[in-house]
Amino acid sequence: MKKILITIIIAFSSGIAGAYFFQKYAQSESKTVAQDVSLITHHDAEKSGGKSFFGDRVAIPSTSRLNEKADYGIPANLDFVKASRVSTASVVYIKTRSQNSYGNSWMDWFFGGGTTQSISSGSGVIYSADGFIITNNHVIDQADQIEVILGKKTYSASIIGTDPSSDLAVLKIDEKNLPNIQVSSSHDVQIGDWVLAVGNPFNLTSTVTAGIVSAKGRELNITNDMFPIESFIQTDAAINPGNSGGALVNLEGQLIGINTAILSKTGSYAGYGFAVPSDIVKKVVDDIIKYGEVQKAFFGAEVADINSEVAARLETEDFSGVIISRIQSDGAAAKIDLRKDDIILKFDNEPIDSRSQFEEILSYKSPGDKVNVVFKRNQKIISNTITLTNKEGTTEILKRQVFTSRTLGAEFEKISKVERDRLQTEQGVRVTKVYQGLIAQMGLSEGFIITYINKVPINDPETLADILTKIRGRVYLEGINKQGRKEMYRYYF
Numbered sequence: 001m002k003k004i005l006i007t008i009i010i011a012f013s014s015g016i017a018g019a020y021f022f023q024k025y026a027q028s029e030s031k032t033v034a035q036d037v038s039l040i041t042h043h044d045a046e047k048s049g050g051k052s053f054f055g056d057r058v059a060i061p062s063t064s065r066l067n068e069k070a071d072y073g074i075p076a077n078l079d080f081v082k083a084s085r086v087s088t089a090s091v092v093y094i095k096t097r098s099q100n101s102y103g104n105s106w107m108d109w110f111f112g113g114g115t116t117q118s119i120s121s122g123s124g125v126i127y128s129a130d131g132f133i134i135t136n137n138h139v140i141d142q143a144d145q146i147e148v149i150l151g152k153k154t155y156s157a158s159i160i161g162t163d164p165s166s167d168l169a170v171l172k173i174d175e176k177n178l179p180n181i182q183v184s185s186s187h188d189v190q191i192g193d194w195v196l197a198v199g200n201p202f203n204l205t206s207t208v209t210a211g212i213v214s215a216k217g218r219e220l221n222i223t224n225d226m227f228p229i230e231s232f233i234q235t236d237a238a239i240n241p242g243n244s245g246g247a248l249v250n251l252e253g254q255l256i257g258i259n260t261a262i263l264s265k266t267g268s269y270a271g272y273g274f275a276v277p278s279d280i281v282k283k284v285v286d287d288i289i290k291y292g293e294v295q296k297a298f299f300g301a302e303v304a305d306i307n308s309e310v311a312a313r314l315e316t317e318d319f320s321g322v323i324i325s326r327i328q329s330d331g332a333a334a335k336i337d338l339r340k341d342d343i344i345l346k347f348d349n350e351p352i353d354s355r356s357q358f359e360e361i362l363s364y365k366s367p368g369d370k371v372n373v374v375f376k377r378n379q380k381i382i383s384n385t386i387t388l389t390n391k392e393g394t395t396e397i398l399k400r401q402v403f404t405s406r407t408l409g410a411e412f413e414k415i416s417k418v419e420r421d422r423l424q425t426e427q428g429v430r431v432t433k434v435y436q437g438l439i440a441q442m443g444l445s446e447g448f449i450i451t452y453i454n455k456v457p458i459n460d461p462e463t464l465a466d467i468l469t470k471i472r473g474r475v476y477l478e479g480i481n482k483q484g485r486k487e488m489y490r491y492y493f
Contacts, residue, residue: 133172134281137167139245260274304322323342371388410435
């Protein structure tokens with residue numbers, strides 16, 4: 001009995017001692033944690049600009065912990081505040097209204113169809129203090145009315161010019177001394193650089209998200225144009241609907257890209273956003289402001305990436321460069337005897353590794369520029385100088401010529417020489433804009449190219465308008481759709 005009592009006393013004493021030392025140890029740990037974490041109440045969060053949606057206390061890492069890069073993966077010298085303050089002042093909110101015509105029955109031929117109004121929004125970037133604004137072409141495409149909202153002011157905007165090949169557009173508002181953004185060269189952007197995406201997602205003005213550049217030279221095949229310029233900067237900064245046309249900036253708040261697209265199955269951000277590089281933006285915008293149209297340079301050939309299939313056909317293990325897949329007849333490339341299956345290794349003294357890289361370098365050039373080309377043919381390295389041309393095969397400055405017919409309710413333009421060669425047609429007039437009228441009633445959409453009416457070649461918009469306003473009886477119309485396929489329509493006037 002005595003031994004049992006002694007055992008109980010020893011066990012009890014050990015328990016008390018263990019509890020005492022455990023409490024001391026826990027208090028010590030608590031003090032250590034308290035040095036690393038500051039607690040902030042819901043009320044304090046609101047005063048500091050933050051929010052606690054549940055009214056609970058929120059743990060905020062202290063300054064000493066934020067300085068430890070390994071714990072949070074964020075460099076201590078990042079200044080998102082400066083970049084946000086500088087860039088948000090130059091990003092505007094854009095609202096558009098569009099009138100869309102429609103027809104549902106044969107009676108629309110006599111009385112006209114109806115119209116619907118659609119409203120959409122996006123973002124824009126102030127390019128110059130005197131009111132020039134950059135946005136995406138798809139933000140203002142088919143818009144009848146455009147409003148630019150900066151702070152509490154609303155301005156009516158006009159379209160100076162568009163470039164579907166890069167999905168860019170330039171607007172103008174009547175204002176002076178605007179906070180225009182500073183532009184940095186996208187050539188200096190490196191994979192891994194921290195960036196901010198600034199825009200108006202979900203109608204939330206002046207929203208800023210942060211991320212890094214995760215890739216460059218991305219080609220997505222999303223640009224609705226026969227000769228697209230696609231060499232996107234890829235970022236994981238969150239970009240959502242409404243961010244289109246907004247700014248991608250570096251940590252100095254300088255523009256390095258225009259946010260254009262997301263890769264998503266839902267329509268909302270899913271980890272990848274894409275921006276047009278600022279070097280492309282600057283060339284396109286400066287041309288539009290100066291000439292009203294981009295003075296795009298043409299190489300006179302199409303190129304493709306060298307993949308395993310191409311390498312096997314050429315019996316080579318060298319994947320460097322890009323291969324010429326098609327030569328334009330009487331184009332710039334043909335004039336220096338470039339041929340199909342020649343491999344371009346250098347363009348303008350830059351080593352070429354992909355089609356998107358080649359197209360990006362080409363996009364910086366203008367008609368008349370002379371560029372050195374290094375290419376390989378049958379294992380022989382050849383160097384030559386090519387003179388780039390415009391879309392008509394010359395080196396002159398071109399201005400867009402649009403023909404408007406109120407009778408037909410549409411705008412038209414003659415397709416260029418380079419387009420005729422690509423489509424293998426000798427003539428054609430494109431429908432560029434459709435209003436309420438005969439063209440809409442005929443079911444012809446924007447982008448459709450009319451080549452023949454009753455076997456008569458359509459070489460210019462004036463001929464087209466003259467025939468359609470006078471013709472009676474059976475009408476056979478031939479043309480080419482946006483996908484490059486030939487179509488034929490029958491009507492009775």
